[in-house]
Amino acid sequence: MPQLPFPSAVPISYYLILSAILFVLGVAGFIYRRNIITVFMSIELMLNAVNLSFVAFSYKFAKPDGHIFSFFVMVVAAAEAAVGLAIILTVFKNKQTLQIDDVDSMKL
Amino acid sequence: MDAILFFVFAALAVGCAVSLVLQSHPIASALSLIGVMGSLGVLYLLLGGEFIAMAQLIVYAGAIMVLFIFVIMLLNAGAEPPGPKAKYLKFIGAPLLIVLMGLIGYFVQTQMGATEVVKFGSKSDFGSPASVGMSLFTQYLLPFEVTSVLILIAILGAIVLARKEID
Amino acid sequence: MQLWLIPILPFIGFLINGLFGRRFSKPVINAVAVGSVALSFLWVLKCFMAGVPAEEPHIERYFTWIASGDFTVGVDFMFDRLNSVMLFVVTGVGLLIHIYAVGYMSHEGGYYRFFAYLNLFMFFMLTLVLGANFLILFIGWEGVGLCSYLLIGFYFLEKFAGDAGKKAFIVNRVGDFGFSLAMFLIANHFGTLDFGAVFEKAKAMPVEHSAGFLTAVCLLLVLGATGKSAQIPLYTWLPDAMAGPTPVSALIHAATMVTAGVYMVTRSQLMFNNAPIALEVLAIIGLATAFFAATIGICQTDIKKVFAYSTVSQLGYMFLGLGVGAYSAGVWHLMTHAFFKALLFLGAGSVIHALSGEQELSQMGGLRKKIPYTFWTLMCAGLAIAGFPLTSGYFSKEAILGAAFEHHEWMFWVGVFTAGMTAFYVFRALFLAFFGEYRGHHHPHESPFVMTIPLMVLAALSLAGGLLFNIPHWLEPNAPPEHEDLKLKIIAIGSGFLGIVLAYYMYVVNTNLPVKIANTFSAVYRVIYNKYFVDEAYDSVIVHPLEEGSRVLLWKGIDAGMIDGTVNGVGHTARGFGKILRWAQAGNIRGYAAWVAFGSVLVLIAIGLVGGSK
Numbered sequence: 074m075p076q077l078p079f080p081s082a083v084p085i086s087y088y089l090i091l092s093a094i095l096f097v098l099g100v101a102g103f104i105y106r107r108n109i110i111t112v113f114m115s116i117e118l119m120l121n122a123v124n125l126s127f128v129a130f131s132y133k134f135a136k137p138d139g140h141i142f143s144f145f146v147m148v149v150a151a152a153e154a155a156v157g158l159a160i161i162l163t164v165f166k167n168k169q170t171l172q173i174d175d176v177d178s179m180k181l
Numbered sequence: 182m183d184a185i186l187f188f189v190f191a192a193l194a195v196g197c198a199v200s201l202v203l204q205s206h207p208i209a210s211a212l213s214l215i216g217v218m219g220s221l222g223v224l225y226l227l228l229g230g231e232f233i234a235m236a237q238l239i240v241y242a243g244a245i246m247v248l249f250i251f252v253i254m255l256l257n258a259g260a261e262p263p264g265p266k267a268k269y270l271k272f273i274g275a276p277l278l279i280v281l282m283g284l285i286g287y288f289v290q291t292q293m294g295a296t297e298v299v300k301f302g303s304k305s306d307f308g309s310p311a312s313v314g315m316s317l318f319t320q321y322l323l324p325f326e327v328t329s330v331l332i333l334i335a336i337l338g339a340i341v342l343a344r345k346e347i348d
Numbered sequence: 349m350q351l352w353l354i355p356i357l358p359f360i361g362f363l364i365n366g367l368f369g370r371r372f373s374k375p376v377i378n379a380v381a382v383g384s385v386a387l388s389f390l391w392v393l394k395c396f397m398a399g400v401p402a403e404e405p406h407i408e409r410y411f412t413w414i415a416s417g418d419f420t421v422g423v424d425f426m427f428d429r430l431n432s433v434m435l436f437v438v439t440g441v442g443l444l445i446h447i448y449a450v451g452y453m454s455h456e457g458g459y460y461r462f463f464a465y466l467n468l469f470m471f472f473m474l475t476l477v478l479g480a481n482f483l484i485l486f487i488g489w490e491g492v493g494l495c496s497y498l499l500i501g502f503y504f505l506e507k508f509a510g511d512a513g514k515k516a517f518i519v520n521r522v523g524d525f526g527f528s529l530a531m532f533l534i535a536n537h538f539g540t541l542d543f544g545a546v547f548e549k550a551k552a553m554p555v556e557h558s559a560g561f562l563t564a565v566c567l568l569l570v571l572g573a574t575g576k577s578a579q580i581p582l583y584t585w586l587p588d589a590m591a592g593p594t595p596v597s598a599l600i601h602a603a604t605m606v607t608a609g610v611y612m613v614t615r616s617q618l619m620f621n622n623a624p625i626a627l628e629v630l631a632i633i634g635l636a637t638a639f640f641a642a643t644i645g646i647c648q649t650d651i652k653k654v655f656a657y658s659t660v661s662q663l664g665y666m667f668l669g670l671g672v673g674a675y676s677a678g679v680w681h682l683m684t685h686a687f688f689k690a691l692l693f694l695g696a697g698s699v700i701h702a703l704s705g706e707q708e709l710s711q712m713g714g715l716r717k718k719i720p721y722t723f724w725t726l727m728c729a730g731l732a733i734a735g736f737p738l739t740s741g742y743f744s745k746e747a748i749l750g751a752a753f754e755h756h757e758w759m760f761w762v763g764v765f766t767a768g769m770t771a772f773y774v775f776r777a778l779f780l781a782f783f784g785e786y787r788g789h790h791h792p793h794e795s796p797f798v799m800t801i802p803l804m805v806l807a808a809l810s811l812a813g814g815l816l817f818n819i820p821h822w823l824e825p826n827a828p829p830e831h832e833d834l835k836l837k838i839i840a841i842g843s844g845f846l847g848i849v850l851a852y853y854m855y856v857v858n859t860n861l862p863v864k865i866a867n868t869f870s871a872v873y874r875v876i877y878n879k880y881f882v883d884e885a886y887d888s889v890i891v892h893p894l895e896e897g898s899r900v901l902l903w904k905g906i907d908a909g910m911i912d913g914t915v916n917g918v919g920h921t922a923r924g925f926g927k928i929l930r931w932a933q934a935g936n937i938r939g940y941a942a943w944v945a946f947g948s949v950l951v952l953i954a955i956g957l958v959g960g961s962k
Contacts, residue, residue: 081182082183082184082298082300083187084297085293085296085297085299086289086293089289094195094198096285097278097285098195100945103938104941110207111210114207114210114214118198118201118214118217121218124233128225128228132228132304132308133296133297135307140233140313141316141321144232145328147237147240147241148331149328150241152335155338156338156339158248158249159340159343162255162256163343165256177934179933180936277942281945284952288956
């Protein structure tokens with residue numbers, strides 16, 4: 074195979090920067106979108122980004138601890154998704170809306 | 182080879198994430214999220230995390246996202262109407278995020294600096310199911326059991342919150 | 349000798365009547381009140397019989413009250429010749445007035461309260477007289493002021509009575525301020541307040557012919573005395589104090605409390621002797637007050653007010669006696685004045701009682717046939733106060749005037765003129781009340797025996813008291829006998845006679861003359877009738893500015909404006925801040941997320957600045 078002008082493997086920091094980009098995109102989605110479910114999915118995106126970061130670090134130290142942490146994050150994300158969607162259903166039942174701006178009864 | 186795989190799937194992940202943020206219909210956003218998860222699964226494989234990659238695809242992409250799509254269909258969520266333009270969000274929000282991004286990148290570069298490259302299979306089998314399982318059932322036994330209780334509670338919570346009122 | 353029993357017995361009477369008197373019947377209250385004073389009087393007599401020391405006083409030290417470093421003040425009572433006179437007068441005349449009050453107050457409300465206060469007053473007065481140091485005296489001093497307030501304002505449902513009580517207390521306070529300052533100076537300079545110790549040290553100090561420490565102290569004591577004994581400039585409370593019941597006027601404002609100033613100065617004579625300037629001031633104040641008050645008494649129409657101004661005037665005489673160095677003459681006049689002034693007041697009370705509350709002289713007249721006992725006893729008192737030969741008042745007044753002549757001749761002449769005026773206005777009142785035709789609408793009836801018997805006892809004492817009790821000999825048994833100037837005596841007697849004759853002429857023979865004189869000198873008459881507008885002057889110069897200043901500056905300005913403003917302002921500011929901060933809680937979830945992101949950026953910057961976490 075001819076030598077390609079870019080390296081054959083990437084350093085770990087590239088994974089971390091990718092994780093950062095995904096995280097920031099998750100924050101952007103969280104702040105800008107108005108649909109509750111989309112907001113929730115942005116949260117899931119942020120969690121995934123963090124998972125990637127954990128796994129990258131786990132590779133660096135050659136230990137399974139990062140994988141385990143990532144595993145737990147996934148478990149908690151699952152539980153959170155279940156309960157969160159149930160809450161969204163309840164909110165929809167009460168307010169008949171999926172706009173996050175309409176859920177403002179905590180306003181002072 | 183590793184680099185090519187990385188860049189392809191990284192671009193795919195970022196593209197799907199952007200699509201998630203920019204799409205107006207929730208179903209499209211959900212499908213984009215599934216795309217992100219799939220790409221991340223491949224990246225996990227590259228990093229030697231076989232167990233995690235499989236877990237990601239089975240649990241995250243296969244179960245959680247399906248749950249999301251079910252709820253979207255249940256609620257009959259339609260495309261989001263274009264809302265009022267909030268100027269301040271544009272002025273403050275975008276720079277804020279760019280700054281956040283820049284900071285994280287900066288720190289990564291300065292703290293991590295010269296790091297080793299990721300080569301598939303170059304390190305020992307720390308990410309194999311055997312290794313993860315061993316660690317999970319010896320060192321991290323307590324959190325493991327606690328999370329099972331957590332899941333139980335989540336099930337109960339979801340059932341209580343989402344059921345119909347029995348009059 | 350158990351001196352403490354003398355004041356404690358009335359105090360126990362006060363406690364019993366004050367705490368339980370509401371449930372007692374009148375005879376029981378009488379028994380407790382009069383009985384306690386009677387027992388106190390008997391104990392005083394017993395102490396007399398045990399022998400009154402002439403040189404060194406008999407001191408009983410009970411316990412140490414204040415022990416602060418080197419400065420100690422004990423609760424000490426003393427008994428010597430000066431004391432004994434005061435004790436005799438206070439308990440004796442007090443007992444007679446208590447008996448009288450049983451009859452006078454028999455149909456008044458608050459019966460038990462009256463006697464409780466009266467007993468309390470006796471307690472404080474006796475403490476004042478028995479005290480062996482300045483502080484115990486001051487306790488009695490303040491206490492009688494308190495009782496004076498309570499008793500003047502006895503008919504508290506009348507606004508005037510309450511105001512009069514307050515006036516008495518506040519004006520007294522000014523005097524007490526002077527007394528307190530004097531005590532501070534004494535304590536600071538001599539290191540003790542005990543009479544014996546202070547006077548020993550004061551005696552050793554040189555006589556001050558110009559302003560000095562002793563002069564300052566004595567002048568402050570004089571200020572205290574003017575407050576308590578109603579001299580210029582602090583006399584205005586005494587005429588208003590007539591709002592209280594008549595026995596109160598007799599006991600407190602004639603016989604006992606107002607003489608506390610005289611007693612205090614006499615007690616401190618060793619200090620005053622070394623400060624002749626203070627003595628001179630004292631004499632001038634006394635003489636001026638005597639003259640001034642006599643002029644006012646001429647024109648008064650309320651019988652009690654006439655006698656009130658008479659009291660002020662006679663107190664001026666006593667101060668004159670003290671000021672010219674004749675301390676024993678002043679004390680003698682104190683005693684005789686107690687007799688005839690108490691008699692005058694009690695008699696006036698009897699007249700008022702006979703007329704069911706009428707006090708105006710214009711509504712009286714021709715009462716001498718209707719209430720004979722009162723009439724004859726009051727005549728005795730009038731003779732005594734006018735200085736009729738051989739009455740008690742004659743002896744004491746002669747002693748003072750004689751001493752005044754020795755000091756400054758002009759003081760003698762002013763004193764003689766004032767004596768004439770005294771005779772005039774007292775007999776004016778008596779003639780207006782008892783002679784002529786009855787001008788009122790009531791049915792006069794004689795007072796019961798319980799009231800007339802004290803009158804008779806006092807009348808006897810007024811007539812014979814001078815002969816029975818020779819106070820100068822009692823107080824200074826070693827002093828050389830005075831050379832008696834017959835000329836001076838005749839002049840003084842003559843002025844008294846002139847006063848009586850003039851009053852007889854103007855108010856019995858030619859009753860239109862007073863009105864004609866008043867109309868001729870109408871401006872002068874108006875000024876005197878209105879008491880020289882002194883009360884009004886005090887009001888506008890002192891009282892009104894204080895009130896206005898207090899209300900506008902202190903109340904509205906500082907209290908409501910600054911303090912309330914600050915406290916409320918803190919609340920307002922907190923609320924304002926809260927209003928601003930409330931905008932952060934808009935209920936907008938996306939806003940919250942944005943803030944979280946912003947915060948995390950800040951945290952990252954901070955970590956970066958610190959140097960990262962290693």
